[in-house]
Amino acid sequence: MVTAESVLEAQTTAKEFADLFAHRRWVHRTQPFPHVYARDVFVPEFYQRLTDDLAKLREESPGLFGKVAANYSADGVRLADVPKDSALAVFASRAWHDLVAGIAGITATGDVEGSVHHHAPGAPYGWPHNDLNPAWFPGEPPGPDEVRLPNGTVDIKTGHRADGVDARATVRAVAVLFYLGNPDWEHGDGGETALYDHLGENGRAPQLTLIPPLNNSLLLFEVTPRTWHTFAGGNTKDRNSVVMWVHRTKAEAVDRFGGDRIVYW
Template identity: 40%
Template sequence: MNSSLDEILDGRRWRLREYPFRHLWAEPVFRRTRYEQMALELRQLLAVDGTDGFQRNMRGYDATGHSFRPGYRGAFEAFLSSEFRDALSRVFDVPVTCDVNASLHHHEAGAASGQVHNDLNPGWFVARPHPDGVNLADSGRCSYRYGTTSEPGLETVERVRAVAVLYYLDNGPWFPGRGGETGLYLDRTTAVTEPTVLVPPTDNGMLAFECTPTSFHTYLASTTQRNSLVLWLHRSKEDAVTRWTDREIVRWARASGR
């Protein structure tokens, strides 16, 4: 199912906005055939039980998720391609590595809103990219949050999130009052219910932004389900520290007893 971006993108303009921080909004992103393939794959995964389907394993986040694993082949491959990474690297003028963390998120109707945060977090990867040129996070071998490994002597590398991408799909018609938006905020202390900008979860729409100390955002509660692909591109830790300083990188809190 691997295709060049030119073959599957819809061709509409991607709009870069500056308020409340620089972010990209694109709609529609893909041609109808590719969008329908992704929506079908999402629905099939939602119907799978067990570890191969969606799991509730995102602490502090009222949603289930399905992570893409190394060697993934399917309808969402375009998001993992070097073409896609290079395009966003140019848009935000951010040097990105081949390291990618990508997953599908599913919020049930009535799922609680999240907390305002900026996504400027570290991520750990096995230091051995696959031949396809993408190094997907491999939680079975290396903890993305902490870098702990299941294999003695396994070489790992610490990265920092550089660009966040949210792609919305299979949600049905959206209208004001339905909820499920991504809220963007000027300040971390702003109430979750008072976002500066609302980005609707429109099917085949994509929100992207550089992860910075002020890229404050969160999920807002919905009256119906909300589905999305959530993806982070990464930069080297050295580049992040040079740009933001080490103290601006938000370390993951460890669970009790860890």
């Protein structure tokens, strides 16, 4: 087992966030692929701020929410567009970046991509994918107390940018899903995250593990060629989550997994 506070204590930049955590153990599981699962992640007061700010964002800034992808059933708002004074901005902080990277045991670049997702009731099943995708970020690598978020000057999926704009190629290294603002979930409500150990025939994956979208819970895993997962769909209620990644250099990803294992958009 790992604990959030044990990682926080080892990282000076994250100490200011220690009081936000409920100090419960985060469980490391090995099947169907290595991942960390945690319940009651934040103390009740901070979790309530997260849900209140999510509701406020949807009510006061509905224009920020758009289709996440053409073939994906969620709408969302990018972490880069979340107001800096929102509790949700914690997921775009250097302290959270370092905590995530530390738990996964990887060296991350300081680059963060992510969104707050909303699946309306009746959303369809997704498709198995492993998240081993490239991402391009603008400018020089961020400093040890900084993070870099997409800013629109560089296409994060392709690296396309105007002449004279610098960009760096990275690859997703750690994925995090944090569930919040959902009606009380019961077995049969659907909307879980499905995890698989391999892809079967025709790209279909035998279902092995379902992670329920319980409020104030978290799923975290290092992204590898084996981390097959998807949105299980069939939700009978609204389903909200924060979905985010920290990144490693492309050179490190190629060295570890091989360039042919990176899944280009």
